[in-house]
Amino acid sequence: MNELINLDDFERAALAKLPAGPRDYYAGGALDEITLRENRAAWSRWNLHYRVLRDVSGPDFGTELLGMSIDWPVIIAPTAFQCMAHPDGEVATGRAAADSGTAMVLSTLANKPLEQVAAAATRGLWFQLYVFRDRGVTRELIARVEAAGCRAIAVTVDAPMGGQRERDLRNDFAFPATLAATTLMAASARPANALAMDGAFMSYANAMFDPTLTWKDLEWICAQTRLPVLIKGVVRSDDALQAAGHGARGVIVSNHGGRQLDTAPPGAEVL
Ligand SMILES: Cc1cc2nc3c(=O)[nH]c(=O)nc-3n(C[C@H](O)[C@H](O)[C@H](O)COP(=O)(O)O)c2cc1C
Numbered sequence: 001m002n003e004l005i006n007l008d009d010f011e012r013a014a015l016a017k018l019p020a021g022p023r024d025y026y027a028g029g030a031l032d033e034i035t036l037r038e039n040r041a042a043w044s045r046w047n048l049h050y051r052v053l054r055d056v057s058g059p060d061f062g063t064e065l066l067g068m069s070i071d072w073p074v075i076i077a078p079t080a081f082q083c084m085a086h087p088d089g090e091v092a093t094g095r096a097a098a099d100s101g102t103a104m105v106l107s108t109l110a111n112k113p114l115e116q117v118a119a120a121a122t123r124g125l126w127f128q129l130y131v132f133r134d135r136g137v138t139r140e141l142i143a144r145v146e147a148a149g150c151r152a153i154a155v156t157v158d159a160p161m162g163g164q165r166e167r168d169l170r171n172d173f174a175f176p177a178t179l180a181a182t183t184l185m186a187a188s189a190r191p192a193n194a195l196a197m198d199g200a201f202m203s204y205a206n207a208m209f210d211p212t213l214t215w216k217d218l219e220w221i222c223a224q225t226r227l228p229v230l231i232k233g234v235v236r237s238d239d240a241l242q243a244a245g246h247g248a249r250g251v252i253v254s255n256h257g258g259r260q261l262d263t264a265p266p267g268a269e270v271l
Pocket residue numbers: 025026027039077078079080107108109128156232253254255256257258259267
């Protein structure tokens with residue numbers, strides 16, 4: 001694509017095509033959306049303290065991330081339910097990531113099956129894991145992630161329960177009954193987890209995801225896999241140190257895009 005695109009305009013135009021429910025689900029944050037606004041503002045306050053006289057005739061933005069080589073130092077964050085925006089959903093995102101020379105992280109709550117996304121995301125795929133109360137389901141997911149050729153697992157730890165998203169409450173928002181979290185449903189289609197994800201996502205999340213997680217559980221997760229494990233949702237250096245001490249190979253500094261705990265500090269500031 002060679003046209004010049006202003007990203008704010010592009011985002012506005014893309015969101016305008018969606019009905020209010022999905023649009024606000026994608027664009028909204030928790031409570032008063034203080035963190036949502038601050039996240040963007042904080043990035044725009046960052047200055048680039050550039051260096052000079054370094055021979056930039058052949059710039060190379062490539063880097064290596066946990067053994068994965070990418071052409072530029074950005075990978076795509078996991079976001080749930082992408083088929084509400086486009087029928088190709090996460091497969092299209094994986095293809096776009098690969099075309100641009102980088103990797104993507106696939107959400108536990110993806111609509112497209114993991115294996116299809118892995119086939120599209122040829123420059124690398126990580127899996128974002130929500131830990132289930134039922135550790136059997138968690139183990140099954142991890143095994144499937146390894147078999148599909150994912151390169152790392154990012155355990156999201158900032159969502160022990162669903163954030164209070166007032167736009168969703170006002171819209172009485174529910175995921176369309178025609179869409180399923182396919183990767184997850186395969187693993188959780190067992191009697192103990194037979195609760196269907198009928199659109200009432202927050203009640204599903206609160207019923208299925210484990211709010212009792214502690215650092216000990218991180219050790220358990222690391223012991224289940226040969227893949228590097230990162231934790232996603234860290235905003236403090238003492239927690240980053242704890243993560244390293246309990247087996248994580250990295251942390252993803254994040255407040256879940258302001259969708260979980262409002263007034264959490266912006267990633268750009270705590271980095
Ligand atoms: C629509 C939407 C859905 C998201 N779904 C997930 C998800 O399923 N799992 C997850 O770990 N993070 C999810 N996130 C959070 C993003 O991965 C990412 O952390 C956030 O958009 C960027 O904010 P940050 O800089 O605080 O990380 C979602 C974000 C959005 C906007």
